[in-house]
Amino acid sequence: MSHTSGVRQAQKQQTRQALLDAGLRLLERQNLSSLGLRELTREVGVSPAAFYRHFPGMADLGVALVGESLGSLHAVVRAVMAESTDSEDIIDRTVAIIASYAVEQRPHLRFIARERYGGVQAVRAAIAAELDRFADEVAAGLAAQPASAGWRPDELLVLAQLYVDHMVMTAAAFLDAPADDPTAHEAIVRSARMRMRIISIGRAHWPG
Amino acid sequence: MSHTSGVRQAQKQQTRQALLDAGLRLLERQNLSSLGLRELTREVGVSPAAFYRHFPGMADLGVALVGESLGSLHAVVRAVMAESTDSEDIIDRTVAIIASYAVEQRPHLRFIARERYGGVQAVRAAIAAELDRFADEVAAGLAAQPASAGWRPDELLVLAQLYVDHMVMTAAAFLDAPADDPTAHEAIVRSARMRMRIISIGRAHWPG
DNA sequence: AAAGTCGGCGAACGGTTGTTTACTGAATGA
DNA sequence: TCATTCAGTAAACAACCGTTCGCCGACTTT
Numbered sequence: 001m002s003h004t005s006g007v008r009q010a011q012k013q014q015t016r017q018a019l020l021d022a023g024l025r026l027l028e029r030q031n032l033s034s035l036g037l038r039e040l041t042r043e044v045g046v047s048p049a050a051f052y053r054h055f056p057g058m059a060d061l062g063v064a065l066v067g068e069s070l071g072s073l074h075a076v077v078r079a080v081m082a083e084s085t086d087s088e089d090i091i092d093r094t095v096a097i098i099a100s101y102a103v104e105q106r107p108h109l110r111f112i113a114r115e116r117y118g119g120v121q122a123v124r125a126a127i128a129a130e131l132d133r134f135a136d137e138v139a140a141g142l143a144a145q146p147a148s149a150g151w152r153p154d155e156l157l158v159l160a161q162l163y164v165d166h167m168v169m170t171a172a173a174f175l176d177a178p179a180d181d182p183t184a185h186e187a188i189v190r191s192a193r194m195r196m197r198i199i200s201i202g203r204a205h206w207p208g
Numbered sequence: 209m210s211h212t213s214g215v216r217q218a219q220k221q222q223t224r225q226a227l228l229d230a231g232l233r234l235l236e237r238q239n240l241s242s243l244g245l246r247e248l249t250r251e252v253g254v255s256p257a258a259f260y261r262h263f264p265g266m267a268d269l270g271v272a273l274v275g276e277s278l279g280s281l282h283a284v285v286r287a288v289m290a291e292s293t294d295s296e297d298i299i300d301r302t303v304a305i306i307a308s309y310a311v312e313q314r315p316h317l318r319f320i321a322r323e324r325y326g327g328v329q330a331v332r333a334a335i336a337a338e339l340d341r342f343a344d345e346v347a348a349g350l351a352a353q354p355a356s357a358g359w360r361p362d363e364l365l366v367l368a369q370l371y372v373d374h375m376v377m378t379a380a381a382f383l384d385a386p387a388d389d390p391t392a393h394e395a396i397v398r399s400a401r402m403r404m405r406i407i408s409i410g411r412a413h414w415p416g
Numbered sequence: 417a418a419a420g421t422c423g424g425c426g427a428a429c430g431g432t433t434g435t436t437t438a439c440t441g442a443a444t445g446a
Numbered sequence: 447t448c449a450t451t452c453a454g455t456a457a458a459c460a461a462c463c464g465t466t467c468g469c470c471g472a473c474t475t476t
Contacts, residue, residue: 008473012423031327033242037464047425048464054423057464113325117318117380119239128384158399162406169373172325176336191366198370202410216443220453245434256434258454265434 016054018044020068023061024107032062032111033119062115062123069108070130073101077134081141087204091196095189098167102174113172131168135161147204159203166195224262226252228276231269232315240270240319241327270323270331277316278338281309285342289349295412299404303397306375310382321380339376343368355412367411374403 022043026035037058041048055061080093102109115123139160142148148156170192177184230251234243245266249256263269288301310317323331347368350356356364378400385392 006474008422011473015423029327031239031241033239034327036462038462046423049426049466050424052465110325114327116325117321117383118326119237119242119322155402158402159406161399162403165377169377175325191369194363194366195370197416198367198410198414199406200410201413201416202406202408205409205413206406208405208409214444216452219443223453244432246432254453255455257436257456260435261453 012053015044015046015050018046019051019054019061020065024065024111027065027111027114028107031118032058032115032123059120059122062120063126065108065111066115066123066126066130069105069112070127070134074133074137077137078141081138081144084141084145087147087200088197091193091200094167095170095192095196098170098192099174099185099189102171103179106175106179109171110175113168113175116168131164135164138163151206162199163196166192166199170195220261223252223254223258226254227259227262227269228273232273232319235273235319235322236315239326240266240323240331267328267330270328271334273316273319274323274331274334274338277313277320278335278342282341282345285345286349289346289352292349292353295355295408296405299401299408302375303378303400303404306378306400307382307393307397310379311387314383314387317379318383321376321383324376339372343372346371359414370407371404374400374407378403 019040023035023040026040026043035058037051038048040061041051055064076097080090080097083093084090112127116127118124135157139153139157142156142160143151143153151159170188173188173192174185177188227248231243231248234248234251243266245259246256248269249259263272284305288298288305291301292298320335324335326332343365347361347365350364350368351359351361359367378396381396381400382393385396
């Protein structure tokens with residue numbers, strides 16, 4: 001039986017994390033497919049060969065970054081969906097969360113936006129799978145609301161996907177704006193709220 | 209005074225186009241920032257140095273591809289907006305056009321999706337500018353409709369951006385699906401129509 | 417204390433990259 | 447017809463790439 005947290009494991013985990021951190025830093029300005037292995041190890045301060053002790057290849061580093069970026073969001077999504085007050089409130093809260101995420105986790109979100117349709121198949125697949133899980137969770141949350149009476153499950157899923165896509169789009173909009181421009185920031189918040197409201201109204205009056 | 213269409217010019221234009229075509233072909237499987245200059249000229253069958261007779265650098269090739277991909281769409285958008293029959297009809301027609309574009313212009317759309325948040329600043333800016341123009345055109349079209357009575361211009365623009373973003377998302381969904389799978393194709397068409405309908409209903413009942 | 421594990425290193429490998437240079441030869445304009 | 451323009455070429459440049467190899471030395475197990 002092996003210890004899972006010896007000095008050995010901890011040190012290995014540490015340089016693995018250093019590789020991920022440095023990767024995220026470098027990926028703010030370039031694509032995963034153009035990120036060089038030597039470039040990355042140089043940034044961390046280890047030899048090129050050391051990389052292979054942690055990842056078989058760059059694509060795997062990318063997949064690990066997807067998990068790091070999106071994994072922690074599932075709990076947040078579920079929490080927001082659970083506290084179902086009126087829809088106006090839920091819109092404000094959702095937009096606020098996306099906004100704060102776009103500020104605090106900027107590099108992570110940038111990475112996701114950039115690689116969602118990027119050149120690395122495995123990473124694209126990982127992101128798509130993660131977003132599908134989000135859609136499922138949102139659909140489950142919607143199903144629990146009274147407003148969903150009369151909706152078929154597949155219709156609810158389409159609506160959930162619409163919400164998820166809209167969240168991603170909003171996050172991407174924050175990334176386009178300069179990080180320290182409160183005016184642009186506020187403008188995005190306002191238009192995001194209006195868009196969500198339009199969708200909510202459409203939902204309430206469905207099917208016309 | 210120089211002729212604009214001598215044999216000279218025509219031949220130059222021809223290899224320029226060959227570079228663009230080969231670029232688009234290679235970019236189906238990779239990012240612009242990882243596309244090598246030599247790789248490209250090898251594909252075309254010219255010497256590496258020849259590239260510089262047509263483009264200062266790869267970024268400029270990318271910007272030219274943006275124009276080629278999105279330029280021809282403006283006329284289409286305007287045409288659809290102009291023939292404003294009932295909204296159900298306009299939804300069907302819009303989705304159909306996106307679907308046909310996704311089939312016929314697959315590489316172009318893939319390029320746009322991939323580079324919209326890609327690693328090359330100039331290309332990102334070119335795509336953003338083009339999409340903003342689309343939003344302006346859609347907003348102008350919406351303003352001409354009776355249903356837009358009582359909408360402020362900035363509200364109309366938000367709505368137009370929502371439509372444009374939705375078109376882009378739908379196009380991207382087609383790219384995710386295999387090119388020759390009619391079932392998946394039809395599923396995307398159906399959900400795209402439903403999403404557009406939700407937005408239209410929300411618009412009709414705005415502001416609640 | 418001895419034996420084993422294993423993360424990190426330095427060196428070397430063949431191959432590719434972007435860019436510049438001086439050039440050739442066909443289309444061009446006087 | 448003759449001089450000029452200029453798209454495309456071949457060659458050379460230094461720099462960089464991903465990957466493999468054997469080795470070392472600190473941690474871990476026995």
